Amino acid sequence: VWKYIEASRRHRIPTGLKTLPGPKGYPIIGSIPDVPEKNAFVKFADWSKEYGPIYQVNLAGHNHVWISSDQVAKDLLAKKGAIYSDRPHIPALIDDNRTSAQYLPLLSKNDGWARQRKFANAIMRDSEKALFHRYPEVEAKRMLVELLDEPDRYNHALESFISRVTCRLAWGHSDASDELKQRARELLIGVSPTGALGNKLPFLMSLPDWLFPAKAWERRRAATERRFFEIMQSEVEADVRDKKAAPSWMKLFLENRTKWGFKYELEGAYAVGMHGIAGALTIAAPMQTFCLAMCFYPQFLPMLQEELDRVCGDRPPVSEDRPNLPFLRAVVRECLRWRPPVPTGIPHMLTQDDEYNGYHIPKGSVMHPLEWAIARDPTMFPDPEAFNPSRWVEPGYPTYQEPLTQYPTIINCSQFGYGRRTCQGQTVADEDLFIGIGSIAWLFDISRTAKDTSSPTSEPDVVVDPENVEHQTIFLNEKATISSEELNAGVEPVEPRLEDIILSKYNYPGSFPTTGEDQPQFIEKPKAETKLPETIDPTLDFSTLLIAKPLPFKFDLLPRAGERAAKARSLFNEGLEKGDYTGSRKFWGENQGIHSPLGWGKV
Numbered sequence: 001v002w003k004y005i006e007a008s009r010r011h012r013i014p015t016g017l018k019t020l021p022g023p024k025g026y027p028i029i030g031s032i033p034d035v036p037e038k039n040a041f042v043k044f045a046d047w048s049k050e051y052g053p054i055y056q057v058n059l060a061g062h063n064h065v066w067i068s069s070d071q072v073a074k075d076l077l078a079k080k081g082a083i084y085s086d087r088p089h090i091p092a093l094i095d096d097n098r099t100s101a102q103y104l105p106l107l108s109k110n111d112g113w114a115r116q117r118k119f120a121n122a123i124m125r126d127s128e129k130a131l132f133h134r135y136p137e138v139e140a141k142r143m144l145v146e147l148l149d150e151p152d153r154y155n156h157a158l159e160s161f162i163s164r165v166t167c168r169l170a171w172g173h174s175d176a177s178d179e180l181k182q183r184a185r186e187l188l189i190g191v192s193p194t195g196a197l198g199n200k201l202p203f204l205m206s207l208p209d210w211l212f213p214a215k216a217w218e219r220r221r222a223a224t225e226r227r228f229f230e231i232m233q234s235e236v237e238a239d240v241r242d243k244k245a246a247p248s249w250m251k252l253f254l255e256n257r258t259k260w261g262f263k264y265e266l267e268g269a270y271a272v273g274m275h276g277i278a279g280a281l282t283i284a285a286p287m288q289t290f291c292l293a294m295c296f297y298p299q300f301l302p303m304l305q306e307e308l309d310r311v312c313g314d315r316p317p318v319s320e321d322r323p324n325l326p327f328l329r330a331v332v333r334e335c336l337r338w339r340p341p342v343p344t345g346i347p348h349m350l351t352q353d354d355e356y357n358g359y360h361i362p363k364g365s366v367m368h369p370l371e372w373a374i375a376r377d378p379t380m381f382p383d384p385e386a387f388n389p390s391r392w393v394e395p396g397y398p399t400y401q402e403p404l405t406q407y408p409t410i411i412n413c414s415q416f417g418y419g420r421r422t423c424q425g426q427t428v429a430d431e432d433l434f435i436g437i438g439s440i441a442w443l444f445d446i447s448r449t450a451k452d453t454s455s456p457t458s459e460p461d462v463v464v465d466p467e468n469v470e471h472q473t474i475f476l477n478e479k480a481t482i483s484s485e486e487l488n489a490g491v492e493p494v495e496p497r498l499e500d501i502i503l504s505k506y507n508y509p510g511s512f513p514t515t516g517e518d519q520p521q522f523i524e525k526p527k528a529e530t531k532l533p534e535t536i537d538p539t540l541d542f543s544t545l546l547i548a549k550p551l552p553f554k555f556d557l558l559p560r561a562g563e564r565a566a567k568a569r570s571l572f573n574e575g576l577e578k579g580d581y582t583g584s585r586k587f588w589g590e591n592q593g594i595h596s597p598l599g600w601g602k603v
């Protein structure tokens with residue numbers, strides 16, 4: 001109540017200025033009941049059609065300003081970056097995100113943010129110069145074989161690809177990629193408005209752990225993360241000492257430790273770990289969007305494959321092919337536009353009263369560049385709801401830009417935010433998506449499954465040939481699995497993980513036995529409900545956390561004709577023999593935290 005009174009007082013408007021338009025909402029809670037949990041960004045975009053490109057909404061006493069125009073976002077968040085570059089408090093985290101110097105994207109505009117941003121620029125420049133040490137190309141080979149072997153776990157393979165590349169970039173190897181995914185997933189729950197309960201009802205965070213189990217969950221999450229970062233740092237320290245450390249951000253930090261001016265013992269461990277986490281999930285979302293787009297806009301895959309065949313022939317794409325693959329870059333760019341991975345944007349906070357076009361914007365307002373709406377401006381993107389990569393490569397479209405050896409590119413596109421807080425992982429995302437999506441399109445045909453009855457409009461695009469044994473054996477996202485870390489993201493006891501079984505498949509050094517009593521048992525969980533009510537657009541069935549990705553769906557993933565599948569396998573086997581690949585390591589053993597009465601709580 002006090003917050004509400006305070007907010008009303010703050011909202012006194014200086015003479016001559018108007019208050020921003022926006023929905024009225026209810027006393028105290030404001031418009032919270034009007035914002036759906038699922039696809040909230042669509043609701044905020046609808047409001048922008050009613051109230052204009054900048055409007056405000058009261059959410060539980062906080063003033064939230066939504067911007068749905070690229071120009072307005074640039075005018076405020078970029079040009080007036082001096083006052084629009086702070087971050088709001090995230091109540092569900094145990095340590096104050098603004099001052100704890102743990103998570104760069106969430107820090108206030110303070111010294112910790114400045115020094116970590118400088119560090120981030122340096123590590124990103126270094127990786128880019130070294131073509132990301134070819135990690136994306138190495139891991140794409142493993143991903144292709146996993147997709148061939150288990151297409152029904154496609155989302156797991158895509159997420160693992162991203163997580164393994166990021167894990168290598170961060171610490172020089174992929175052993176911790178499953179743990180990294182789990183860390184990323186848990187932090188995403190902790191920071192998402194639709195995730196941890198403490199973000200919806202912040203006052204609960206002042207209760208003791210035993211009265212509010214979600215707080216105990218967060219305490220355990222934060223402690224596990226700290227321990228994980230600590231272990232990763234000390235292992236690379238040992239590898240550097242033994243002169244066997246592969247190139248990584250951590251190695252770079254350790255080689256010049258004092259240069260960055262970090263202020264506490266583990267700040268370097270967090271600065272590297274945070275980038276690992278930031279990369280581990282974000283980039284997988286557009287890869288899954290790519291599969292969705294190919295199912296519903298089948299005309300573009302043959303165009304992409306024609307380009308790949310012409311330029312790359314009998315091998316998947318590599319970094320040097322970039323200038324010669326404009327249509328691949330267009331597809332990547334269009335995936336980000338059509339379904340922005342962070343559709344609500346990451347909020348900035350305004351640190352002093354401001355005015356814009358006669359409107360008053362009060363200090364403390366939480367500013368949201370609504371990426372979803374910005375990406376659907378019909379003057380910039382004609383027919384914005386359609387997935388159309390041609391808009392980037394055909395003259396006549398407002399987004400067309402030359403030279404095509406450089407454009408289209410995702411670098412500096414609006415989906416990465418604005419001003420001083422723009423995303424620092426753009427080049428990593430660019431390389432992963434270029435290599436990852438390019439490799440999938442090189443090897444696979446993707447289409448809506450012949451069996452799919454989830455949508456009344458779903459005419460199959462490809463009918464599986466019943467005579468073709470290979471096609472029948474590689475059947476086809478039947479389980480529509482969700483990845484195990486999603487099932488186990490702190491809301492349920494940890495069980496032996498799917499990964500444990502997969503590990504044994506490829507004979508990695510030190511991998512799990514395939515037979516005998518030690519073999520882990522996977523207990524089948526109920527399948528994810530993927531059938532949509534008929535009225536919902538099946539291309540809009542997305543997860544609800546801050547990073548939105550398509551929920552698992554059924555589709556056909558068939559190797560293209562010719563030698564490509566055999567080639568993909570031989571490339572992977574060559575890598576296996578060279579020792580390029582290792583299995584995934586378990587960090588905590590079974591039953592982590594379950595036996596503690598305060599252990600895993602519902603979030």
Ligand code: HEM
Binds near residue numbers: 278279416
């Ligand atoms: C497709 C993938 C990605 C998308 C869509 C994305 C999107 C974003 C967005 C919207 C922001 C907020 C910008 C703002 O506040 O105005 C952001 C910030 C950030 N991103 Fe990314 N990101 C992606 C990948 C990555 C990767 C791979 C990394 C690192 C390896 C990364 C590191 C960061 C960091 C450190 C910030 C915070 C910058 C700051 O607050 O000063 N991102 N990203």
